[in-house]
Amino acid sequence: MSEPTGRSARKRATILAEARRLFLAHGYQGTSVDAIAAAAAVSKQTVYKNFGDKQALLMAITDEALQDAVDAFSARVAALADTTDLRRDLTELAADYLRVVLAEPVVQLRRLVVGEAARVPELAEAYLQRAPERTLAAFADCFTRLGERGLLDIVEPRLAAEHFAFLVVGRCIDEALFRGGPAVLESVDVHAQAAAGVRVFLAGYGRN
Structure with missing residues (x-):
C-alpha cells in the first residue's frame, strides 16, 4: 500500500x-x-x-528557495510595462529588487552555490538560469515594451537590463556574501539606493 x-x-x-x-x-x-x-x-x-541523489536534492533546495521569490518578482517586473508613472514605479521596483537580492535565504543560497561552483558546475549553471538570467530576461522584456510605448529609448534590451540591475544592487550584492543580507540592509538606505540607480538609468535610457 x-x-x-x-x-x-x-x-x-x-x-x-x-x-x-x-x-x-x-x-x-x-x-x-x-x-x-x-x-x-x-x-x-x-x-x-x-x-x-544528493545533487538532485541540492537542486530541489535551489528550486524551492528561488521559485517563490523569482516568480513573484518576475510578475512585478512584467506589470511595470503598464506603468503610468515610470520614475515612481521603477524606483519602487528597484527597492523591492534590492530587498529580494539581500534577503538572507537568497544570500545563503548564493554563498552555497558559489562555494560549490568548481566542484558542481551544473549547480552553478542551474542557479544562474533560475535566478539572475530569469530576472534579467524579465527586465529586458519589460524595457522592450516600455520602449514600444515611447517611455524608454532601448536599442539593446538585455544590455539595458544588466545596467539597471547593477546600478541598483551595486556593491551590496558582494557585501552581502561576506557580511550577510540583514547587516547590509541595516547599513543602506534602500529607497535612496534605488532612486539613485533609477536616476542614472533614466539619464541614459529615458525618453523625454
Missing part, C-alpha cells in the same frame, strides 16, 4: 529543510546523505526515493 500523500509531502518537506540546514552549515561536500537522513528521521532509502 502506498504512503498517504500528506505524509509523503511532510517527509519530503522535512528532508528538504534538514538538507538545506546541513548544506548551509557544512557545504555540499561536507554533508552526506546519511547525515541528512538522520537529521530528517527517515531512512537513507527514503531520501533516495524522493530525490534520487
